[in-house]
Amino acid sequence: MKLYYNPKSRAAITKWMLDECGATYDLVPISLEKREHKAPEFLKINPAGKLPALVDGDTRLFENAAICLYLADKFPEARLAPRIGEPQRGRYLSLMVYSTSQLEPSMGDHLMKLETGPQRGWTDFATAMDVIEGEVGDGPYLFGDRFTAADVMIGSMFMWARLWGNATGRPRLEAYIDRLQARPHAMKMGK
Numbered sequence: 001m002k003l004y005y006n007p008k009s010r011a012a013i014t015k016w017m018l019d020e021c022g023a024t025y026d027l028v029p030i031s032l033e034k035r036e037h038k039a040p041e042f043l044k045i046n047p048a049g050k051l052p053a054l055v056d057g058d059t060r061l062f063e064n065a066a067i068c069l070y071l072a073d074k075f076p077e078a079r080l081a082p083r084i085g086e087p088q089r090g091r092y093l094s095l096m097v098y099s100t101s102q103l104e105p106s107m108g109d110h111l112m113k114l115e116t117g118p119q120r121g122w123t124d125f126a127t128a129m130d131v132i133e134g135e136v137g138d139g140p141y142l143f144g145d146r147f148t149a150a151d152v153m154i155g156s157m158f159m160w161a162r163l164w165g166n167a168t169g170r171p172r173l174e175a176y177i178d179r180l181q182a183r184p185h186a187m188k189m190g191k
């Protein structure tokens with residue numbers, strides 16, 4: 001597998017996931033300054049011209065949620081996803097999509113001090129934090145003792161916000177982020 005990578009990008013989320021899977025992969029460095037992510041060769045892999053992108057044989061993937069879903073299924077021995085047929089599979093899929101369709105844009109609105117209008121497809125960030133706080137519950141992870149790809153997708157959003165000096169102000173969420181950051185392979189932006 002090849003991960004098109006820049007350490008100062010969301011490709012750090014994919015790298016975290018690959019490492020949790022115990023996968024063997026090559027990093028293909030992509031310079032954002034040189035706009036290598038807009039080069040015709042790269043656009044054949046991700047037509048949106050964004051990082052990350054992953055190539056696995058004849059399979060090409062873009063969008064972190066899709067990549068993490070793919071990897072969790074490809075490496076079942078890592079137990080990073082409830083399997084098809086397990087009752088928790090539905091909640092897992094919902095949280096994976098929620099991470100990118102609601103949590104991330106609501107956090108973006110919040111950090112950029114934009115108002116979240118009701119016609120948007122996502123709630124305001126306070127509501128999104130309520131949702132995640134409720135889903136983590138007593139933890140330690142979103143699925144109790146079982147760490148999953150949903151923790152990678154949702155946790156990485158809060159870890160990223162923390163790097164920019166934005167704490168949630170919610171002890172239960174902060175403790176959850178601490179637990180994720182303590183994992184040996186946890187996302188390391190900029191490295």
Ligand SMILES: N[C@@H](CCC(=O)N[C@@H](CS)C(=O)NCC(=O)O)C(=O)O
Binds near residue numbers: 062
């Ligand atoms: N929803 C996408 C977001 C990808 C994204 O926005 N990547 C940024 C880096 S963090 C990027 O490539 N930006 C460069 C650009 O758009 O020119 C995902 O999660 O994969």
